[in-house]
Amino acid sequence: MNYTKILLSAAGFAISVSPGAFAADIKVIANSSVRADTISAAELKLIYLEQKNSLDDGTRVEPVIQKDGQVHKNFLHEYVGKSDDDLQTYYRTLVFTGKGSMPKELGSDADVVAYVSRTKGAIGYVSAGIDTDGAKTLGIVYAGDGSQRRLITRVEPRYPETLRQLNIGGTVRLLLTIAPKGNVQNVDVLGGNPILAESAAAAAKQWIYSPSPSRTTTEITIPFDPSH
Amino acid sequence: MHRQIARLLLVCACLSVGPIPLHAQDFKLFDRTVQVHGFFSQGFIYTSGNNWLTMSTLNGSGAFTDFGLNMCSQVTDKLHIGAQGYDRNLGQLGQYHPSLDWGFADYRFKTWFGVRGGKVKTTLGLFNDTQDLDFLHTFALLPQSVYPTDLRDATIAHLGADIYGAVSLKHGLGDLSYTVYAGHRSDSIYSGYPYYFSSFGAHITSFGGLQYGADLRWNTPLKGLLIGASRLNEDITGKGSAVNPFNPGAGLLPYSEASKADWTNQLYGEYTLGRLRVDTEYRRYWRNEELVTDNSESFADIRGWYISGAYRICKRLQIGSYYSRYTITNVVAGALSAFYPSTTDTSQPANHDYDKVITARLDLKRFWNVKIEGHFMDGYGSGPYPNGFYTQVNPQGFKPDTNALVIKTGINF
Numbered sequence: 001m002n003y004t005k006i007l008l009s010a011a012g013f014a015i016s017v018s019p020g021a022f023a024a025d026i027k028v029i030a031n032s033s034v035r036a037d038t039i040s041a042a043e044l045k046l047i048y049l050e051q052k053n054s055l056d057d058g059t060r061v062e063p064v065i066q067k068d069g070q071v072h073k074n075f076l077h078e079y080v081g082k083s084d085d086d087l088q089t090y091y092r093t094l095v096f097t098g099k100g101s102m103p104k105e106l107g108s109d110a111d112v113v114a115y116v117s118r119t120k121g122a123i124g125y126v127s128a129g130i131d132t133d134g135a136k137t138l139g140i141v142y143a144g145d146g147s148q149r150r151l152i153t154r155v156e157p158r159y160p161e162t163l164r165q166l167n168i169g170g171t172v173r174l175l176l177t178i179a180p181k182g183n184v185q186n187v188d189v190l191g192g193n194p195i196l197a198e199s200a201a202a203a204a205k206q207w208i209y210s211p212s213p214s215r216t217t218t219e220i221t222i223p224f225d226p227s228h
Numbered sequence: 229m230h231r232q233i234a235r236l237l238l239v240c241a242c243l244s245v246g247p248i249p250l251h252a253q254d255f256k257l258f259d260r261t262v263q264v265h266g267f268f269s270q271g272f273i274y275t276s277g278n279n280w281l282t283m284s285t286l287n288g289s290g291a292f293t294d295f296g297l298n299m300c301s302q303v304t305d306k307l308h309i310g311a312q313g314y315d316r317n318l319g320q321l322g323q324y325h326p327s328l329d330w331g332f333a334d335y336r337f338k339t340w341f342g343v344r345g346g347k348v349k350t351t352l353g354l355f356n357d358t359q360d361l362d363f364l365h366t367f368a369l370l371p372q373s374v375y376p377t378d379l380r381d382a383t384i385a386h387l388g389a390d391i392y393g394a395v396s397l398k399h400g401l402g403d404l405s406y407t408v409y410a411g412h413r414s415d416s417i418y419s420g421y422p423y424y425f426s427s428f429g430a431h432i433t434s435f436g437g438l439q440y441g442a443d444l445r446w447n448t449p450l451k452g453l454l455i456g457a458s459r460l461n462e463d464i465t466g467k468g469s470a471v472n473p474f475n476p477g478a479g480l481l482p483y484s485e486a487s488k489a490d491w492t493n494q495l496y497g498e499y500t501l502g503r504l505r506v507d508t509e510y511r512r513y514w515r516n517e518e519l520v521t522d523n524s525e526s527f528a529d530i531r532g533w534y535i536s537g538a539y540r541i542c543k544r545l546q547i548g549s550y551y552s553r554y555t556i557t558n559v560v561a562g563a564l565s566a567f568y569p570s571t572t573d574t575s576q577p578a579n580h581d582y583d584k585v586i587t588a589r590l591d592l593k594r595f596w597n598v599k600i601e602g603h604f605m606d607g608y609g610s611g612p613y614p615n616g617f618y619t620q621v622n623p624q625g626f627k628p629d630t631n632a633l634v635i636k637t638g639i640n641f
Contacts, residue, residue: 042396051394052339053305060305081451085540086500088594089364092640095265096364097349097357098310098330101300102252102263 026075027171027223029116029135030123034059038139038151038220039123041079047123048080049090050100064104064112064124071109075125079140128171131227140221149178149218150210157203159224160195168193169226172200176218182209196224252641260301268295269362269638277630278608279621281378282319282423285632292636293317294360296329308334314360319621321378323418329360330385340393347387351407351443352458353494353509356383361640366505366538366548367587368599368636373532373554374494374511376615378420383460383492386411386439403447410440413462422468424614430470430483437464437487452500462490470521473567482521489516503540509533515613524562528613531555544591552583558612568612577628581609581616596639603632 028044030036036055046052047063054060066072068084076082082090094100106112109126116122117134126132141151163169172192177185184205189197200222209218253264271292275285283289293316300310311331316322332346349357358364359375369377388411396403414436415421422432445456463486470483496509510533518525536550555574574580587601608617608626617626 046339053302053336085543092361092364093358095263095300096267096296096298096312096361096640098298098300098308098312098332098344099334100308101302102265 025128025171026071026078026125027128027130027132027225028123028125028138028140029113029132030061030138031116031118031120032134032136033120034061034123034136034138036138037136037154038141040141041219044079044140045081048103050094050103060121061123062104062119062121064106064115064119064122066109066112066125067105067107069108071125071127079125128223129169132225133227137223137225139223141218149182149212149216151207152182152210153206153208155203155206157196157199157222157224159226160199163193163195163224164226167226168196169224170196171221171223172197173219173221174200174204176204176207176220178209178212178216178218180212180215182211184209185215190219193224200224257301260303262299262301264297264299265641266295266297267361267363267638267640269293269636271368271634271636273632273634275630275632277605277627278617280630280632281616282321282420282618282621284319284621289319291317291319294322294362296360298329306336308336316360318377320423320618321418321420322416325416325418327416338393340395342392344390344392345388347385348390348409348411349385350383350409350439350441350460351390351392352383352441352460352492353443353511354456354496354498354507356458359384362599362636362638363597363640366546366589366599367536367550367585368601368634369585369603371509371532371534371536371550371552371585372583372616373534373552373581374509376420378423378614378616381415381419382413382421386413388412388439400449402449405445405447407443409442410438413437413439413464420614421466423620424611424618425468425470427619428470428473429476429480430468431480432466432468432483434468435464435466437462441492454498456496458492458494458496460492460494462492463487464490464517473522473564484520486518486520487516488518488525489514505538506536508535519562519564522562522564524560524564526561526564526568526612527559529557530613538587546589546591548585548587548589550583550585552581552585554581554583554607554609554615555579556609556611556613556615560612571612577607577626578610580607582606595641596637598637599635601634601636603630603634605630605632 035057047061076087091102095102106115109130112124112126113132113135116124170193173190175188175190179185184207187201187204254261272290273285274288279285283291296312296314298310298312302308312329313326314329315324315326317324328347330347330349332344332348334344336342351357355370355375359370390407390409392407394403394405425432439462441460443458445454447454466485468483469480472478472481492513494511499506513530515528532554534550534552538546538548540546556579557572559570560568571579584604587599589597589599591597606629609615610617
């Protein structure tokens with residue numbers, strides 16, 4: 001690894017260590033049959049708790065979990081709010097009272113990518129840096145002020161060519177302040193590589209959301225995958 | 229006793245020999261995945277003072293076995309079906325007569341509205357629907373003041389329908405889940421109440437009736453805190469034969485009893501913080517029944533509560549403790565009052581059971597656990613509604629205190 005890569009990676013790591021920083025290490029992926037490009041954190045939690053099995057747009061989804069490992073722990077902590085033991089107890093409660101099924105459990109990132117790629121409606125999570133060819137990456141949208149607004153216009157961020165050549169990727173977390181009319185008034189960087197974050201923020205400032213009676217805040221993640 | 233300990237050790241030995249591929253199974257049927265899951269548990273109880281839970285526990289008893297097997301499938305996006313068979317032997321109860329534990333179709337229209345129809349586990353408090361599932365709990369025996377294992381049939385399931393759902397509250401106020409249900413409860417004649425009644429020379433042949441109620445639980449904005457309330461109403465009829473207490477020599481006569489008012493209120497809370505979990509519940513069961521044959525009426529007021537704490541020391545080891553408090557009062561009106569005097573003094577050992585418990589749970593493998601538990605009980609709360617202590621297995625009379633050692637092991641897949 002050359003000096004530039006070490007420096008850029010270290011800068012990214014330093015800024016990403018904050019509450020909720022686990023999100024930057026995780027990428028949520030879905031089968032190509034899933035129409036949505038983003039999913040709200042609240043919806044993701046409901047899907048993993050089997051309280052919901054289709055997205056707001058009607059697409060049926062099937063959650064996939066990992067057996068163990070740091071990505072698994074971080075995902076549960078960040079998005080489900082349960083430890084692995086608690087989640088296992090929860091799923092067994094569903095299974096043995098007839099109120100749900102045990103989700104597919106896979107042993108590694110590669111297994112998850114392979115299963116999600118070939119299984120209609122599958123949704124899973126893997127390390128942010130892993131190659132997820134064959135599956136699409138979903139952006140995570142966090143609802144602020146208790147309201148959830150629909151994204152109408154999304155401008156994709158530019159991938160800085162230097163970082164792509166150096167194979168540096170990751171996930172950027174942003175806090176957007178959205179005006180009642182739907183335009184993004186302000187963008188705060190919460191985590192991720194600063195160069196990627198600059199590009200992500202520039203794109204997010206051009207996004208348009210559905211109108212709302214009041215100004216709201218929304219936390220989002222934008223993944224950067226150098227292999228794409 | 230030695231044979232029973234040997235059986236327990238045999239279960240452990242079989243499970244510990246080599247890597248056992250104990251996994252949930254699934255197969256395809258009409259292009260749908262069908263999952264198969266099961267569980268088995270075996271316990272051993274040794275007591276001082278009294279025999280407990282219809283077993284000869286003073287000598288040590290391993291007549292404490294249960295198991296179940298279920299199949300389920302997600303048929304469509306919204307339709308889920310499944311069924312579970314269950315069987316158990318607990319001393320004189322169950323006696324290996326299998327039953328359909330649950331079996332229903334579940335159609336979820338929306339997150340906030342779904343319907344289940346068939347035989348459905350009754351949602352009542354934190355653990356009513358999971359009380360048989362040993363592997364889900366830290367304790368070998370749940371607090372008997374609220375979840376008496378000898379009376380599981382009374383609340384475990386109903387043949388009918390549930391309406392259920394969950395909604396997220398605005399302004400970050402957490403989530404609300406609700407269940408509303410109605411159906412028919414039917415007790416096995418091998419359950420605690422018919423067994424209790426047999427001590428009076430009665431033989432119950434059917435016991436059950438309408439059961440309806442609701443549960444509301446709130447996942448509060450304070451992370452890890454859940455609070456809730458349940459209500460259950462019942463209209464129960466029991467039939468069979470009994471000795472006429474006014475003329476014992478006349479032999480068995482037809483017997484019937486019927487609810488005049490029968491309800492349960494349950495309040496509960498649960499708090500988890502990291503590896504610590506604290507649960508507390510309060511249950512009040514009011515039972516006013518007409519003893520039709522004897523032209524009498526009884527009013528039983530049964531109250532129980534507990535507080536429990538469990539801490540996971542490491543992935544494999546969990547420790548826990550609870551204090552459980554049970555009281556019963558009963559007033560009999562009519563002709564039978566001459567034979568069964570009212571019991572209203574809950575300070576008497578016959579009318580209460582205060583249980584202090586410590587537990588260690590060891591998860592030897594992901595699918596296999598062993599629990600060791602100590603119970604230190606004050607009182608035996610023996611009637612007129614049973615709670616673990618029965619005269620049939622204590623013909624010498626009851627002693628005020630009972631200590632118990634419970635060892636239990638279970639597997640699930």
